[in-house]
Amino acid sequence: MSVRRLAEEAVQPSAFAFNKENLAWAKKSIAKYPKGRQRSAVILLLMRAQEQEGWLSRAAIEYVADMLSMAAMRVLEIATFYTQFQLQPVGTKAHIQLCGTTPCMLRGAEELREVCRRRIHQEPLQTNNAGTLSWEEVECLGACVNAPVMMIFKDYYEDMTAARLEEIIDAFEQGKGAQVPVGSQSGHRPAAVRCEQSRAKNEGS
Numbered sequence: 124m125s126v127r128r129l130a131e132e133a134v135q136p137s138a139f140a141f142n143k144e145n146l147a148w149a150k151k152s153i154a155k156y157p158k159g160r161q162r163s164a165v166i167l168l169l170m171r172a173q174e175q176e177g178w179l180s181r182a183a184i185e186y187v188a189d190m191l192s193m194a195a196m197r198v199l200e201i202a203t204f205y206t207q208f209q210l211q212p213v214g215t216k217a218h219i220q221l222c223g224t225t226p227c228m229l230r231g232a233e234e235l236r237e238v239c240r241r242r243i244h245q246e247p248l249q250t251n252n253a254g255t256l257s258w259e260e261v262e263c264l265g266a267c268v269n270a271p272v273m274m275i276f277k278d279y280y281e282d283m284t285a286a287r288l289e290e291i292i293d294a295f296e297q298g299k300g301a302q303v304p305v306g307s308q309s310g311h312r313p314a315a316v317r318c319e320q321s322r323a324k325n326e327g328s
Contacts, residue, residue: 127203129181130211139182145171149190162191169202177218178209206261214250214257217295219243220274223260227271234285235271236260242292255296269307275300282309 129135141149149171153164168190172183179202188198202208209218221227221235239258243251247259266272269281273288280291280303287308294303 127206127210129184129199129203130178134212136180136182139172139176139180139186141172141186142175145175153191162193165191165193165198165201166205169198169208173208177215178212211248212250212254213248214243214255216255216298217257217275217292217300219256219258219292220261220264221258222262222264222266222270222272224263226263226267230270231284232271235273235283235288238285238288238292242289256292278305280305281307284308 140146149164149168152167153161156163165187168187169179169184172187173179176183184198184202185195187193188195191198202210219239221232221239223232223236239247243249243256243258248257250257261274264272264274264279266279266281271283272279272281273283274280275291275295291300291303294300
């Protein structure tokens with residue numbers, strides 16, 4: 124496992140706080156846990172902090188620690204252990220996570236990686252000059268049937284091609300990412316959906 128550290132001081136904000144909506148959500152989430160177990164909400168709160176800011180700063184980690192009456196070091200240990208947490212700024216419009224494991228690699232993930240290197244930055248976890256786009260290679264995303272696969276924030280984009288990735292990058296760069304359909308980019312239905320439809324048809328016959 125690679126060493127994961129907080130971003131350098133130059134990019135660390137001086138403070139963090141949940142906005143009104145997220146604060147209400149956080150309090151409601153914490154209240155779901157039994158008395159004395161509220162610290163179990165730590166991952167949920169870290170994820171929501173990341174969604175609000177795009178990444179986890181030291182200030183955000185300390186803020187979550189205070190909310191849960193935890194030592195900041197304990198929360199830092201969690202944030203640095205799980206690779207789902209971004210510890211440095213990522214693209215404000217899109218952070219692309221490319222699956223680099225065997226099924227995706229066999230179906231063209233290397234071509235997708237080259238597009239990201241050319242269009243965004245030669246190195247992963249670095250933003251483009253405008254700070255709007257970034258990318259990284261990740262472990263299996265669990266959608267091998269539609270390889271190659273990538274994620275942008277929470278959404279999956281499957282059956283990717285280099286040409287399609289170029290189009291998606293253009294869309295997000297222009298602020299039109301919400302118009303890009305998620306899921307298979309070729310119309311391929313996941314195996315689970317095909318099985319469910321087949322079962323429903325057989326039960327109806």
